Amino acid sequence: xxxxxIMPALGMAQDTGLIVAWHKHPGExxxxxxxLFEVETxxxxxxxxxxxxxxxxxVAAEAGQEVPVGQVIAQxxxxxxxxxxxxxxxxxxxxxxxxIPEGDTIIMPTLGMAQDSxxxxxxxxxxxxxxxxxxxLFEVETxxxTVEVAAxxxxxxxxxxxxxxxxxxxxxxIAIISAEKPANPVxxxxxxxxVAPKVVEKPSQAPPRASVAKPEHPAPIxxxxxxxxxxxxxxxxxxxxxxxxxxxxxxxxxxxxASDIDTLRAMPVASAQTTAAAPARRxxxxxxxxxxxxxxxxxxxxxxxxxxDALLAGLAAASLGQGDATINVQAFERxxxxxxxxxxxxxxxxPEGQPDLVLRDLRFTAITALCLGPEDQPVLTLxxxxxGYAVTFECAADQMSAPRAIAVxxxxxxxxxxxxxxxx
Amino acid sequence: xxxxxxxxxxxxxLAEEMRRDPTVFIIGEDVAEAGTPFKVLSxxxxxxGTHRVVDTPIAEPGFTGIAVGAAMTGTRxxxxxxxxxxxxLIMDQLCNQAAKTHYMSGGKLNVPxxxxxxxxxxxxxxxxxxxxxxxxxxHIPGLKVALPSSAYEAKGLMKTAIRDNNPVVxxxxxxxxxxxxxxxxxxxxxxxxxxxxxxEGHDITLIGTSSMxxxxxxxxxxxxxxxxxxxxxxxxxxVPLDEAALVKSAKKTSRVxxxxxxxxxxxxxxxxxxxxxxxAFYHLDAPALRMGAMDVPVPFSPALEDITVxxxxxxxEAARKLVRGEMIHAA
Numbered sequence: 001x002x003x004x005x006i007m008p009a010l011g012m013a014q015d016t017g018l019i020v021a022w023h024k025h026p027g028e029x030x031x032x033x034x035x036l037f038e039v040e041t042x043x044x045x046x047x048x049x050x051x052x053x054x055x056x057x058x059v060a061a062e063a064g065q066e067v068p069v070g071q072v073i074a075q076x077x078x079x080x081x082x083x084x085x086x087x088x089x090x091x092x093x094x095x096x097x098x099x100i101p102e103g104d105t106i107i108m109p110t111l112g113m114a115q116d117s118x119x120x121x122x123x124x125x126x127x128x129x130x131x132x133x134x135x136x137l138f139e140v141e142t143x144x145x146t147v148e149v150a151a152x153x154x155x156x157x158x159x160x161x162x163x164x165x166x167x168x169x170x171x172x173x174i175a176i177i178s179a180e181k182p183a184n185p186v187x188x189x190x191x192x193x194x195v196a197p198k199v200v201e202k203p204s205q206a207p208p209r210a211s212v213a214k215p216e217h218p219a220p221i222x223x224x225x226x227x228x229x230x231x232x233x234x235x236x237x238x239x240x241x242x243x244x245x246x247x248x249x250x251x252x253x254x255x256x257x258a259s260d261i262d263t264l265r266a267m268p269v270a271s272a273q274t275t276a277a278a279p280a281r282r283x284x285x286x287x288x289x290x291x292x293x294x295x296x297x298x299x300x301x302x303x304x305x306x307x308x309d310a311l312l313a314g315l316a317a318a319s320l321g322q323g324d325a326t327i328n329v330q331a332f333e334r335x336x337x338x339x340x341x342x343x344x345x346x347x348x349x350x351p352e353g354q355p356d357l358v359l360r361d362l363r364f365t366a367i368t369a370l371c372l373g374p375e376d377q378p379v380l381t382l383x384x385x386x387x388g389y390a391v392t393f394e395c396a397a398d399q400m401s402a403p404r405a406i407a408v409x410x411x412x413x414x415x416x417x418x419x420x421x422x423x424x
Numbered sequence: 425x426x427x428x429x430x431x432x433x434x435x436x437x438l439a440e441e442m443r444r445d446p447t448v449f450i451i452g453e454d455v456a457e458a459g460t461p462f463k464v465l466s467x468x469x470x471x472x473g474t475h476r477v478v479d480t481p482i483a484e485p486g487f488t489g490i491a492v493g494a495a496m497t498g499t500r501x502x503x504x505x506x507x508x509x510x511x512x513l514i515m516d517q518l519c520n521q522a523a524k525t526h527y528m529s530g531g532k533l534n535v536p537x538x539x540x541x542x543x544x545x546x547x548x549x550x551x552x553x554x555x556x557x558x559x560x561x562x563h564i565p566g567l568k569v570a571l572p573s574s575a576y577e578a579k580g581l582m583k584t585a586i587r588d589n590n591p592v593v594x595x596x597x598x599x600x601x602x603x604x605x606x607x608x609x610x611x612x613x614x615x616x617x618x619x620x621x622x623x624e625g626h627d628i629t630l631i632g633t634s635s636m637x638x639x640x641x642x643x644x645x646x647x648x649x650x651x652x653x654x655x656x657x658x659x660x661x662x663v664p665l666d667e668a669a670l671v672k673s674a675k676k677t678s679r680v681x682x683x684x685x686x687x688x689x690x691x692x693x694x695x696x697x698x699x700x701x702x703x704a705f706y707h708l709d710a711p712a713l714r715m716g717a718m719d720v721p722v723p724f725s726p727a728l729e730d731i732t733v734x735x736x737x738x739x740x741e742a743a744r745k746l747v748r749g750e751m752i753h754a755a
Contacts, residue, residue, distance in 0.1 A: 232678050232709040257749040258678060258709045 002075040003052040007067045010041045017041055019073070021063045024056045027080040036074070037063075055080040100186060101158040103178030106137065108168045109149055118142055120174065120190075122164045125157045127185030131177060138174070155179050159186035166190045228255035236261040239322055241400035280374040281395050281405050285413035287388040295419035305346055309361070313338035313347035315419065316359045316380060319411035328355035328377070332365065363389065374399065380412060389416060425606040431464045433575035433607050434540070434596065437582035438465070438502060440611065442472055445500060448586055449476040451487050452504025452540075460504060462542075462601045484510050488517040488539070495537040496525060500586055505541035508595060509555045522591040523566030537592075538585045543571075544597040544635060544685060545733050551721035554729075556634075556685040558595045559692045562663045568592040568616060569663045573637035575605040577660060580614030588616070597635040597685075617664035621673070625655035628679040628743050631670060631696060632658060636683040642736035643743060652747050662692055670696060671703040678709040679746045683734050688716030710746040715739060 007017045020038040024030055030050040039046050050056075054076040061073040108118045121139035125131055136148040137157070151157075158178035162168045168190045176186075227244045229237070233256045237244050242264050247256055250267065292312075299305040313327040317340025327338045327347060337355060340347030360381040362370075368383055370392060378395035393409040400408070415421070428436070442448045449472075450465065456479040459466035469477040480487040484505065491501035505511065511518070522535045543556035562569045570585055570592060572578035578596060585592040622637065623644055632640035637658040644654035655673050659666055674680045680700050684692040693714035700712040718732040 230678075230709040231706050235706040255749070259749070 002057065002077040003054065004072045005036060005048075005050075005056075005074040005076060007061075007069050007071050007073055008039070008048055009069045010039060010044070010046050016066045016068050018066050019061055019063050020045055022059065023047070024050075026056055026059045028056050029080075030054060030056050030076060050076060052076045054078055057081075100161075101176055101178050101182050101184075103155065103158050103176040104153055105173040106149075106152065106175035106177060108162075108170050108172050108174050109140070110170045117167050117169045119167050120162050120164055121146060123160055124148070125151075127157055127160050127187050128182060129157050130181070131155060131157055151177060153177055156181045157185065158182040159188070161186075161188045161192075162190035229260075230255060230257050232258045233261055237264070238401070238404075240265065241395075241398055241404065243398060281393070281397055281400065281402060282371060283393045283405060283409045285391045285393075285409055286385060287391065287413055287417045288386070289417060290388050291417050291419055292389075299345065303345075307346070307349075309334065309336055310338060310346040310349065311419075312359055312361060312382075314340045314345050315415040316340070316357055316412060317347050318342045319408050319415060320357060321407070321411065322356075325356045326350070326353045328358045329361065330358060331361040378405070378408075380409075382416075391416065425608055427604040428575055428607050429602050429604050430572070430575040430578050430596065431462060431601040433579035433605075434464050434582055435466065435468065436607075437579045437586075439468060439471065441500075441583055441586045442468070442476060445586075447499040448502065449478065449494075449499060450502045450504060451478040451480060451491050451494075453480055453482055453484075453487075453506050455479055455504045461506060462598060464596075464601065465504070484513040485517055488514040489521070491537055492517055492522045492525070492535060495522070495535045495591075496533050500536045500538070502538045502540055502586065505539055507553050508541045508543045508557050509552050511541065511557050511560065518561070518567070518591070518593070519564045523564050526590060527566060534589045535591050536586075536589045538582075538588075539591070539593045540582075541593065541595055542598040543595045544599050545717065545722045546726075546729055547599055548724065548726055548729065549722075550724040554722035556595070556687075556717065558593070558633075558662065559684075559686045559690070559695075561593045562692065562695075566591065567663065568661060570594045570616065570661045571634040571659075572596060573632070573634055573658050573660070574600075575603065576607045577614060577620075577658070579607055580612055581616075581660065583611070584613045584616055587613075595634065600635055614660065616661045617666050618660065619666035619669040620658045620660055621655065621669070622658060623654070623656040625653035626677055627653045627747050628681065629655045629657060629670075629673040629677045630681050630683065630739060630743065631673075632656065632683045633662065633692060634685060636685055636734060639734055639736050639739060640681075640683055643739035646736060646740040647743055650744065652743065654743060659696070662695075665696070665699075667699055667703070671700060674700045674704040674712065675707040678707055679743075680708070680712040681715055681739060681742055681746070682712065683715045683739055685717050685733055687719050688714055689719050691716050710749070713742060713746065715742060 010017065017039040020040050022037045023035045030036065031053050032050055034050045035047045036050050036056065037048055039048055056074055057077040058075040059073070061067045067073055118140040121141050123138050124136045131137060131151040131154065133153050134150045137151040139146055139148050155177040157175060159176040160174065162174040166189060168174055172190060174190065227248060229244055236258060240261070242261065244256060246267060247260055247264050252260060252263065296308045296311060299311060305311060309329045313329050316327045317325040321342060324339060324341050327340060329336050329338060337350050337353050338347035339350050339353065355377050358375065358377050358379040360379060362381055362383045368385065370381060372394060374394060374396035378393065378399050381392045383390045383392070391409065391413050393405060395405060438450065450468065454460055455465050456469040456474055456477045465477065488503055491503045494501050505514065518539065522537055525533050525535050543558060545554040545556070547554060558569055558571060561567050568588065568590060570581045572581045572594065582594060585594055622641060625644065630640035630643060637656070640656045644656050647654045655677055657670060657673055659670065680697070682693040682696045686692050693716045697712040697714050701708070715734045715738070720732060722732060723729045
């Protein structure tokens with residue numbers, strides 16, 4: 001099996017190499033490591049060594065010749081008797097009827113930055129057709145799009161050198177446009193071998209026109225659909241369960257800022273309307289197992305925390321999930337304020353403050369169900385239910401959004417069921 | 425407290441460090457008898473001799489390369505680059521060699537080099553001697569970048585830079601060399617990566633670097649008359665950057681303007697504003713605003729040059745708009 005000797009790629013952006021000299025003659029015995037020939041690139045002259053033992057045969061390029069990288073320039077065979085030599089890169093077209101006619105060459109264009117081949121989708125002209133420079137000649141599909149490539153010059157399509165459906169390396173000649181109407185237009189596939197240019201290669205100059213390319217447009221944003229507000233204003237509105245649309249309805253100028261949230265909160269008429277229009281939120285959760293009593297006992301014995309109000313406030317503050325929160329714990333003959341940061345087991349009692357949430361502890365009363373309606377703050381009420389508890393959460397619709405109310409109650413119920421999890 | 429010029433403060437820092445550590449030496453053009461064009465180094469050659477205050481030919485790549493090699497082999501060179509604009513001449517020595525030697529040697533070599541140079545426009549020095557190129561250097565991992573904003577800062581940061589075991593580039597504002605500020609007698613150091621809150625406020629944060637710190641402080645004075653309380657912060661070093669302090673202030677005031685004398689695009693203002701937008705987004709009541717120098721070569725014409733850099737009035741006007749909630753860039 002003869003071993004092909006190819007023009008190696010020696011530089012990073014090299015596409016041809018100049019053979020300076022052969023160091024072996026055709027028919028001469030070569031061994032692995034023997035210097036076969038010297039190549040000059042734009043940077044240096046290098047010696048190329050034989051990659052196998054045998055005899056140098058089929059030398060197809062002479063010293064002084066510039067050869068494209070990757071082209072076979074010789075073979076190393078088992079015997080000195082040369083098989084048919086590899087076709088020379090500048091081999092004259094043989095005199096067969098389908099010899100390549102003379103004319104300007106059209107190459108597979110580079111349409112993408114990292115494209116190395118293009119799929120010839122279809123020819124838009126038939127061999128022998130007259131073409132104008134800006135006539136679309138063929139369609140190419142790359143990994144991104146399908147484009148039409150124009151002929152680039154006037155003349156006749158004398159040869160098509162690639163079949164529809166073939167993937168052709170970039171730069172390879174795929175058509176010839178001749179000045180005269182060809183007597184015998186040629187049709188070949190690219191697989192039949194690349195054609196060396198007989199005339200100065202002229203890539204198609206006309207810019208490719210995208211025809212089938214379909215850039216995906218993002219869905220347009222509905223004009224006027226979004227309220228303009230600063231990130232801080234949005235966050236405050238969300239945290240306080242306020243609806244920015246009320247500011248819009250009241251005719252306040254956008255964009256809204258943090259100061260507008262104060263205005264929104266202080267809109268009494270709108271607030272009353274909202275309360276009337278949107279019903280109060282009331283959610284209940286059942287906790288079958290009393291995890292909290294055991295937790296309170298454990299906290300008292302192990303950590304010396306005997307204030308179960310502080311523990312409850314800590315759980316409630318964590319359930320709000322907003323960092324520091326002020327919790328007003330109300331129980332029979334007790335009314336205390338705590339501040340919890342959401343991470344500690346207990347909350348700290350404070351003398352005064354504006355509560356974010358009221359926690360009403362009715363576990364030790366006979367009350368089992370209630371519906372008191374919205375108050376100044378959202379209210380969580382704990383009542384006894386079987387061996388566990390019921391937790392009722394009530395607030396005005398504008399105090400807290402429905403998803404947030406659900407999240408807060410779920411978080412609190414989970415913490416009451418398994419208070420140890422809260423510590424983790 | 426005594427007041428000295430920024431120039432004297434740098435001179436003092438260098439003299440103190442050269443007395444303390446015999447491996448510290450100065451190298452550059454016109455550093456010895458001439459004491460630099462800005463007379464920052466006057467008197468040092470008389471005390472330390474020409475072997476420690478080394479005059480070189482006009483060959484920035486050469487003397488910077490010498491200093492990098494000297495730093496790798498046990499000395500602490502202070503390279504004097506006459507104008508910050510000449511940074512382009514020493515990019516390989518600074519960015520490919522000094523910045524990467526510690527990394528490329530697997531930590532076996534250090535480059536304890538200080539590059540002293542300057543920035544600042546409005547000195548009528550035209551486009552090739554007026555640039556503020558610190559962002560260019562800050563972009564390269566392995567280089568620390570200090571931007572002293574007063575004589576006090578210049579002395580403390582210079583001493584820290586000389587004692588740092590890695591390359592540090594210090595940019596002094598060439599218009600501030602003769603500006604006086606209180607500087608305590610005796611030794612003090614200013615750590616890198618610790619921002620200085622010059623003035624506390626609650627309506628807006630003005631972050632300034634180098635001479636822009638004074639621009640921010642003056643803008644804060646103007647704003648105070650309008651009843652707007654501005655916080656003024658000097659990061660002191662942009663590498664390392666005290667991001668936590670900047671973000672904390674942004675969250676507190678919810679409005680930020682970053683002022684720097686480098687070109688606005690792809691610069692220090694962009695970087696800091698971007699970090700604040702990322703880390704303090706939900707606390708911002710307005711977009712973090714950049715105010716840098718115009719993206720043009722610095723003009724020679726005084727009338728034109730003066731409008732290319734941020735001014736106290738310009739910063740104050742932008743701050744008023746942010747505080748009033750005006751749309752800065754219409755959507």
